[in-house]
Amino acid sequence: MRLDGKTAIITGAGSGFGAGIARKFATEGARVMLADINLEAAQAVAAEIGGHARHVDVSDAASVASMAEAARQCLGPLDILVNNAGVTHLPAALDEVGEADFDRVFAVNCKSVYLTARVLVGAMRARGAGAILNVASTAGLSPRPRLSWYNASKGWMITATKAMAVELAPHGVRVNAICPVAGETPLLKSFMGEDTPEMRRKFLSTIPIGRFSTPEDMGNTAAFLCSDEASMITGVALEVDGGRCI
Numbered sequence: 001m002r003l004d005g006k007t008a009i010i011t012g013a014g015s016g017f018g019a020g021i022a023r024k025f026a027t028e029g030a031r032v033m034l035a036d037i038n039l040e041a042a043q044a045v046a047a048e049i050g051g052h053a054r055h056v057d058v059s060d061a062a063s064v065a066s067m068a069e070a071a072r073q074c075l076g077p078l079d080i081l082v083n084n085a086g087v088t089h090l091p092a093a094l095d096e097v098g099e100a101d102f103d104r105v106f107a108v109n110c111k112s113v114y115l116t117a118r119v120l121v122g123a124m125r126a127r128g129a130g131a132i133l134n135v136a137s138t139a140g141l142s143p144r145p146r147l148s149w150y151n152a153s154k155g156w157m158i159t160a161t162k163a164m165a166v167e168l169a170p171h172g173v174r175v176n177a178i179c180p181v182a183g184e185t186p187l188l189k190s191f192m193g194e195d196t197p198e199m200r201r202k203f204l205s206t207i208p209i210g211r212f213s214t215p216e217d218m219g220n221t222a223a224f225l226c227s228d229e230a231s232m233i234t235g236v237a238l239e240v241d242g243g244r245c246i
Contacts, residue, residue, distance in 0.1 A: 003028035008079065091147055134161045136154045142245045174230070174231070208243030
């Protein structure tokens with residue numbers, strides 16, 4: 001119950017890593033808003049854990065503001081924000097990725113962090129407490145070929161995490177990132193280009209521990225970093241990758 005009495009918003013919580021983080025937070029005692037562009041998916045996980053589901057397009061300012069207001073009404077003051085929602089483009093040469101795909105990747109992976117900060121950080125700063133967790137990627141630390149603009153968006157998120165941490169530390173707000181390797185999430189097929197046994201073997205050969213990241217791995221790490229046990233930790237980009245970045 002390390003998050004007992006805490007309130008949290010988790011974006012992209014309807015599936016994958018976000019759902020794993022939501023389940024772990026609920027187990028640890030937090031009251032959770034599961035925000036996702038797929039409301040039905042968020043509702044299914046929310047029903048399972050006793051959370052609150054909310055539709056949100058994290059790339060849209062009005063939608064994010066509406067989510068924040070709904071959270072204030074149903075959760076009260078916010079303790080934890082997890083920026084987990086993310087997308088990628090299909091593997092392609094960097095000069096062959098379409099402009100629409102580029103814009104979508106940076107709107108969802110980068111602009112969303114700005115938009116949630118704009119509507120939620122002020123209250124955390126005023127209270128002198130809060131924890132923000134950005135779900136980045138090993139792609140931002142050890143880029144893979146043919147995913148150049150996704151890599152860049154996650155590198156942006158890591159730099160944003162450190163910049164936010166430095167600015168908000170004097171106000172009692174901690175900001176960290178976690179960097180998973182690919183996992184059994186809806187994005188896995190997009191990362192690999194095709195989901196075949198051969199592609200999986202090739203991908204897994206780059207991970208010393210020999211398996212993908214799981215939603216449970218992310219949940220366990222997120223719960224620690226957002227708990228008071230991590231009160232001296234801010235500005236880190238923690239690799240949860242089975243040794244991928246070594």
